[in-house]
Amino acid sequence: MNNIILAWRNLWRNRRRTLITSASVFFAVLFALFMRSLQLGSYDHMYKNVIESYTGYIQVQQKDFWEDKIVDNSFPYDLQLDQKILEDENVVATIPRFESFALASNGPQTKGVLVMGVDPEKEKNLSKVRDRMVKYRLTPEAIDRIKQDPGIPAKVKELTELFENSAYTNASRLQLDLGITDKDAPDIMPAVERHSHFENGAIQLGEPGVWVGDKLSEYLQLGIGDTIVLISQGYHASTAAGKYEIKGIVKLPLPDIDNKIVYLPLDICQGLFNAENNLTSLALAVNDNEDKAILETMNRIKSLLSPELRLMEWREMNEVMVSQMDADNKSGMIMIGILYLVIAFGVFGTVLMLTAERKREFGVLVAIGMQKKKLASIMTIEMLLIGFLGIISGSLIASAIILYGVDHPLVFKGEFAKMFEEYGMEPMMAFTGIDTYFIWQVVIVAMMVFLAIGYPVRKIFGMKVVNALKA
Amino acid sequence: MKTKIAIILFLHISGIIIPALGQELSPKEIIRKANERFNGEKTSISLMAMTIVRPTWERTLEFKNWNSGSDLALTLITAPARDNGQTFLKRENEMWNWNPTISRLIKLPPSMMSQGWMGSDYTNDDILKESSVVNDYTHEMMGEEEFGGRLCYKIKMVAKEDAAVIWGHQVRWIDKKDFIFMKSELYDEDGYLVRTEIGKEIKMMDGRLIPTILELIPAEEENQKTIIEIREIQFNVPIQENFFSQQNMKRIR
Numbered sequence A: 001m002n003n004i005i006l007a008w009r010n011l012w013r014n015r016r017r018t019l020i021t022s023a024s025v026f027f028a029v030l031f032a033l034f035m036r037s038l039q040l041g042s043y044d045h046m047y048k049n050v051i052e053s054y055t056g057y058i059q060v061q062q063k064d065f066w067e068d069k070i071v072d073n074s075f076p077y078d079l080q081l082d083q084k085i086l087e088d089e090n091v092v093a094t095i096p097r098f099e100s101f102a103l104a105s106n107g108p109q110t111k112g113v114l115v116m117g118v119d120p121e122k123e124k125n126l127s128k129v130r131d132r133m134v135k136y137r138l139t140p141e142a143i144d145r146i147k148q149d150p151g152i153p154a155k156v157k158e159l160t161e162l163f164e165n166s167a168y169t170n171a172s173r174l175q176l177d178l179g180i181t182d183k184d185a186p187d188i189m190p191a192v193e194r195h196s197h198f199e200n201g202a203i204q205l206g207e208p209g210v211w212v213g214d215k216l217s218e219y220l221q222l223g224i225g226d227t228i229v230l231i232s233q234g235y236h237a238s239t240a241a242g243k244y245e246i247k248g249i250v251k252l253p254l255p256d257i258d259n260k261i262v263y264l265p266l267d268i269c270q271g272l273f274n275a276e277n278n279l280t281s282l283a284l285a286v287n288d289n290e291d292k293a294i295l296e297t298m299n300r301i302k303s304l305l306s307p308e309l310r311l312m313e314w315r316e317m318n319e320v321m322v323s324q325m326d327a328d329n330k331s332g333m334i335m336i337g338i339l340y341l342v343i344a345f346g347v348f349g350t351v352l353m354l355t356a357e358r359k360r361e362f363g364v365l366v367a368i369g370m371q372k373k374k375l376a377s378i379m380t381i382e383m384l385l386i387g388f389l390g391i392i393s394g395s396l397i398a399s400a401i402i403l404y405g406v407d408h409p410l411v412f413k414g415e416f417a418k419m420f421e422e423y424g425m426e427p428m429m430a431f432t433g434i435d436t437y438f439i440w441q442v443v444i445v446a447m448m449v450f451l452a453i454g455y456p457v458r459k460i461f462g463m464k465v466v467n468a469l470k471a
Numbered sequence B: 001m002k003t004k005i006a007i008i009l010f011l012h013i014s015g016i017i018i019p020a021l022g023q024e025l026s027p028k029e030i031i032r033k034a035n036e037r038f039n040g041e042k043t044s045i046s047l048m049a050m051t052i053v054r055p056t057w058e059r060t061l062e063f064k065n066w067n068s069g070s071d072l073a074l075t076l077i078t079a080p081a082r083d084n085g086q087t088f089l090k091r092e093n094e095m096w097n098w099n100p101t102i103s104r105l106i107k108l109p110p111s112m113m114s115q116g117w118m119g120s121d122y123t124n125d126d127i128l129k130e131s132s133v134v135n136d137y138t139h140e141m142m143g144e145e146e147f148g149g150r151l152c153y154k155i156k157m158v159a160k161e162d163a164a165v166i167w168g169h170q171v172r173w174i175d176k177k178d179f180i181f182m183k184s185e186l187y188d189e190d191g192y193l194v195r196t197e198i199g200k201e202i203k204m205m206d207g208r209l210i211p212t213i214l215e216l217i218p219a220e221e222e223n224q225k226t227i228i229e230i231r232e233i234q235f236n237v238p239i240q241e242n243f244f245s246q247q248n249m250k251r252i253r
Helices: A002-013 A015-055 A079-086 A140-148 A154-162 A171-177 A185-196 A214-220 A266-272 A291-302 A319-357 A359-367 A372-407 A414-422 A436-461 A465-470 B002-014 B027-039 B124-128 B246-251
Strands: A058-062 A091-106 A109-118 A210-213 A227-233 A239-250 A261-265 A281-286 A309-313 B043-053 B058-068 B072-079 B087-091 B094-099 B104-107 B137-147 B150-159 B169-175 B181-187 B193-205 B208-218 B225-235
Touching: A002 A015, A002 A372, A015 A319, A015 A372, A015 A436, A058 A291, A079 A091, A079 A281, A091 A214, A091 A266, A109 A214, A109 A227, A109 A266, A140 A154, A140 A185, A171 A185, A210 A214, A214 A239, A227 B104, A239 A261, A239 A266, A261 A266, A281 A291, A291 A309, A319 A359, A319 A436, A359 A372, A359 A436, A359 A465, A372 A436, B027 B137, B027 B150, B027 B169, B027 B208, B087 B246, B094 B124, B094 B246, B104 B246, B137 B169, B150 B181, B193 B225
Parallel strands: A109 A261, A210 A239
Antiparallel strands: A058 A281, A058 A309, A091 A109, A091 A227, A091 A281, A210 A261, A227 A239, B043 B058, B043 B225, B058 B072, B072 B087, B087 B094, B094 B104, B137 B150, B150 B169, B169 B181, B181 B193, B193 B208, B208 B225
C-alpha cells in the first residue's frame, strides 16, 4: 500500500512529465479505436446494403443454380415447403424471386440487365425496394422552378446545378447536397421538396410493369411511362421477349446493381421466361442475423429440402465482396500495426527520458538505504498508473465519439461522393458500436506499456550507486 | 459414229457418265455428288420440326423454311404458340430476327454467332457459314463401311490451310448407291470429335431421295442432341429474291 501511495505522489511531483507520457498512450488508444470502429462499421454497412437490398442472409436455390445461373436451373415454388420453412423460429418471411439476365433496349440503346421478378409485398420484408424509390430529382425543370422561387437562398440555387439530374430517395440527402443546414431546413426544404418531387407508380402481381435502376434509366434514356424491351432466353430454350411500361425508378445504394437492375412482378417475370410458378431463389428474412443463429437456422431448414435444392449463406453468395473486405481489413490492420509501432516508440522514448532524468534521484534513494526491489516496484506501479490513465481516458473519449458516430455516420457529398460512387461504394462511412475489438486495442496498448516498464526496472537493478550519484 | 464417240468422250471428261460406267470415282467427286443431292436445287420450301433433347427435358419447335441457293433463307416459327410468328432472315453472312411480341427487328451480333439457334445444338454460325465441302477440303478415301443398313464410302476430309472453316477435319459416310450423306463426324483442329451428324429415314421427297431426319449429337455433352425432321419439302418453287426481305419477315404468316 505504501508503494502505491509513493508511486502516486511521484506521479504528481512532475505533473508535466506524467501528462506527456500518458498523453502518448491516450492518443494511441484513441486513434486505434477510432480507426477500427470506422473500418469495421463501414464493412458492416456494406454487407448490410448488399444483403438487405439483394441477397438476403439465406437463400434456397436449385442445386446447380449458383454455378450456372440459367433459368433452366430454377425450381417449382412449393407452397407446402414454403409453409414449413416459415414455421422455423428464426424465419420471419420467405421472399420468392425469379432472376435472370436479359438484353434491355430502348431504340438504339441496349444493355445487359439483371431482371428480378419479385413479389412487391413480400419484398418489404427484406430488400424494402419501395423505400428505394426515387422521391426527388433535380431535373432541369425542377432547377428552373427552384431558381424562380424567391424563398430559396442563392447559394442553394447555385448548388442545384452541380447536382443536375441527381436522384434522391430521401430528403436528408437532398438537404445535404444542397448545403442546407438543419436550422434552415424547415424554411427551405418544403419548397425544394415540392419543386423536385418525383412521382413513381407501383408494380404489383398480375400487372405488367417494371421498376428500373436510376443509373440504368439514365443509360437507356428512359423515364416513367416509357417502354423497355427485354430479350433473353427462357425456360427450356424458349424465347423470352417482352415490352413493359416503366412504372417507377429505384435508386439502390450499390451502384454496380443500380446500373443494371430491372424489377418485374414475379408472375410477369415467370411468364416472360416461360417458367410459370418457378423460382430461381427463395430468400429468407431472419430475426437473428448473428453467424451462429444463421448456421443453426440453416441446419434446421436443410432437413426440409429435397436433394434437388440447396441452401446458401450470404457469405458464399457475396464471395467477391467478402474477400475484398477481408483484404481491406488486413491492410487496415497493418496500418494500425504501424500506428502502434510509432506510438510504442513514443512511449518508450518518454520512459527512456524519464529514467535518465531520475537517475540521480534513484542513486540517492538507494544510497540512503532503499531496497532496489522496492524502488523497482514503485517505478512499475508508476508506469502502470500512467498507462491506465492514458488507456482509460483514451477509451472514454473514443467511446463518446463512437457512440455519437453510430447514429451519425459520415456522409460525403459533392465531388468526393462521386469518387466513392465511381468505385462502386456508397459515399458514407459508418461506425460500429462498442464490441470485442475495443478490448483488443486496449490489451495491445497495455502490453506496450508493460514492455516499456522493462527498461527502467532493468536500469534500477543494474545501477551503480556511485555512478548514479555523480549523474 | 464419230459424233457418238465424241459425245461419249465429252461426257467422260465432264465426269457425268463415270458412275454409270461403274468406274472408280475420286473421293472429291463423291463428295461433290453427295453435296449436290443435298444442296443442289435452286430453291426449296419446307416444313420442319426440330426437337431439342436435353438430359431432363425435351422441346419441339415447328417451322417453315424458304430457301434460295445457300445465301438466302427465311424461317417462320409456327409452333409452339408462344414462339409463333418469330422469323429469321439469312442473307449471305447476316442473320436477322423479327419478334412480333416486342415488334423488334434484331440483327444477330457477332457475339451471338456461337450460340445455339433457338436453344438447339445448331449454332448460328453453322447456319450462316456453310463452307464448301468440295473446295475447302482435301479428300481421302478411307474405305467402305456399312452404316444404317447401307454400304457407304468412308471419306476423310482435311481442311485446307487457307480455308475459312471451323473444323479441322471431317469423316463422312456416303451411301454408295444414292450418294447420300449418312453420317458425318466433325473434328476440331486439335483432332477432338466435336459433333456427330446422322441422317435417317431416307425417303423420296418431291422426287429426291433424302434423309428426312437429321440428328446432331454434340460429343462433349451427354444425353444431349437435336433432331431435325423434314416433314414436307418442295423443290424448285419459284421464289423472287425480294421475298427474302425485312418487310416480308414481318408480314409472312
